[in-house]
Amino acid sequence: MSEIPADLLYTPEHEYLKRTDEDGVYVVGITDYAQGELGDVVYVELPSAGARFKRMDVFGTVEAVKAVSDLYCPAGGEVLQVNEGLDGDPGRVNSDPYGEGWMLKLRVEDVSELDALLGAEEYAAQLGEK
Numbered sequence: 259m260s261e262i263p264a265d266l267l268y269t270p271e272h273e274y275l276k277r278t279d280e281d282g283v284y285v286v287g288i289t290d291y292a293q294g295e296l297g298d299v300v301y302v303e304l305p306s307a308g309a310r311f312k313r314m315d316v317f318g319t320v321e322a323v324k325a326v327s328d329l330y331c332p333a334g335g336e337v338l339q340v341n342e343g344l345d346g347d348p349g350r351v352n353s354d355p356y357g358e359g360w361m362l363k364l365r366v367e368d369v370s371e372l373d374a375l376l377g378a379e380e381y382a383a384q385l386g387e388k
Contacts, residue, residue: 260290267376268381273292274288286363296324299349299351303318308337316331317337334366335365336367338364
């Protein structure tokens with residue numbers, strides 16, 4: 259069973275969105291399920307701070323021993339920060355996807371887009387883990 263924190267929002271493509279203390283700012287990463295399916299992550303390509311994306315635009319890629327996978331932006335907005343720690347240690351995505359393995363901080367432009375995301379129960383059902 260994958261770890262699926264109840265307080266996060268999820269895309270069907272296995273990205274998560276975690277609220278921060280700052281209004282309208284969210285942390286984006288890939289789920290525990292996604293990192294498990296990919297296997298050992300060896301490289302993560304992320305955008306620069308200031309980049310802007312629309313909902314479900316590809317914002318980067320994650321490369322693992324088994325596969326390369328696109329990363330999809332859960333909501334439209336501006337990248338405020340990227341996790342530069344992944345440059346030297348991309349394996350953090352495997353060991354701590356919801357903590358040290360985060361990928362970027364995003365200022366969401368239209369919070370109504372969050373309504374299209376899945377809650378933890380819906381995401382678990384999609385995975386067949388309910």
